[in-house]
Amino acid sequence: MWTLSEAELTALLLSLRISAVAVLAALPFAVAAAFVLARYRFPGRALLDVLVHMPLVLPPVVMGYLLLITLGTRAPLGAFLHETFGIRFVFSWTGAALAAAIVTFPFQVRAIRLSLEVIDSGIETASETLGAGPIDRFFTITLPLALPGLVAGAITAFAASLGEFGAIITFVSNIPGETRTLPLAIYTAIQTPGGETAAARLVVLSICLALAGLLLSEIAARRIRAMAEG
């Protein structure tokens, strides 16, 4: 009963891959958004703030539907991407990663922004008097000092990505081996007569993954904090 079938193993690996890609792809944008929100006052800042937090309050199904009508092969943007670059998100695991990235984007931005806000601006000023230009300063002072937030945000987003259901099934459907992640596999098993054992197995697996994620984030947070503080 506790051995994973090949399809279930595929779903697990797919989930891990989709989450990893989602987190890493969103990271630079999350850093940029967090930096802009933490450091600058400009017209439209409130709007940006709302946009960044939108996925947090919007039902994931709505998010998935919005993605479908903008990036579907018949939508102008989706058609353009498909015809010009051969990029197709719908019914593809990359689309699942995109959906997961957008839905978990707020987690990353919030964590990074918090750690940026607590950086003593005097330390950055000091680097300026020591000859560091803005980009140099960002990569040698600001980013390393914000590392705890980066890691915390990435781990939270990764865990949340593993559980993403609504946006993925709406946007890229439930295709075995391509977009059927763990939550979708559980859903499928429950829908299938006699699939209760498989569903239970996958549920236990999900719980273990979640616990491992929490543990990892705790360990990482401690390590990174020690590193950043010296």
Add this chain to the structure above:
Amino acid sequence: MSITVSFRHRFAGFDLDVEFEPSSRGIVALFGPSGAGKSTTVNAIAGLLRPAQGRIVFGDRVLLDTDRGIFVPPRKRRIGYVFQDARLFPHMSVRDNLLYGWRRSANRPPKQEIDRVIGLLGLDTLLQRRPRFLSGGEKSRVALGRALLCGPDLLLLDEPLANLDQARRNEILPYLERLREEMTVPMVYVSHSIDEVTRLSDTIVVLNGGKVVAAGEVGDIMTRLDLFPITGRFEAGAVIDATVAGHDGEFGLTTLAVDGARLVVPELSAREGSQVRVRIRARDVIIALSAPVDTSANNILPATITDIRFDPGPYADVLLHAAGTPLLARVTRSSIARLGLASGTAVFAVIKAINVEPRGRSGQR
């Protein structure tokens, strides 16, 4: 190299108008009470503050000229800045902190200079540590070294001792004195402690209410009675450069020669002929009309009163000259009336206590 600083900057309810042009020999002190505009001035020199109007020229380099639209950004000014709170990079070792500016400097000192500065500041054993594990005094020393290793043309020190307790201050002061002697870089030292200023600096610029109220040699400024409200009555006193004239081993005393007079102080570890700086606080000087004979005071100098300045309170400040040496005395107004003291009165200055500070490497025996 000379520094010309002239700028106006408006804060809420505060209009700063600073202009000074000190000679760049040794340490220039920017002295004044809190809120006088000291930090604003050094921030303008460093480029961390962009004044509404002004001109800052250092040597032949124009750092700021609002009329011509010139503003050199801080990182290109070649000015080292030691902040009051050290501001070390917490995620780097002491070594990486020290080398941060060195690696980025266009005129960085040669590699052997790194070890010299590390040795000079006593940082050898701290290099691998993170700032979190340093004491306040150690942090200040690292901040000093970090700024020095950029090879700056000018070093700004913004109250580097203000956050430290007295014991830590006494730990850092000798290092600052060593830097003054061994490094050629001119320094601007911001402080509201007259103690530090008279000990370290050669020139003082006195700021008050956002304006320069006086500038000049330490000795001259310290004997200006009109500046007493700022230079601080309690700690105020004459600052005199003296030469060690001899030692008296039997009683453990040292004789110092000042202009036209001799002073006896507890034995110093300074060689004969070396320079020391003495500070005689106004409250440690008693005025007598005749030479007191049966007194324990060792230092009684004949002097002439040159100026008296009355306070609104019970006290008055008296400027005396013992030959060429200026002295200050703080006495009650009632004493002045009782003794009939006035400008030109010949008196005796009875000195209760003298603070001695070594000047330079040659001063150590």
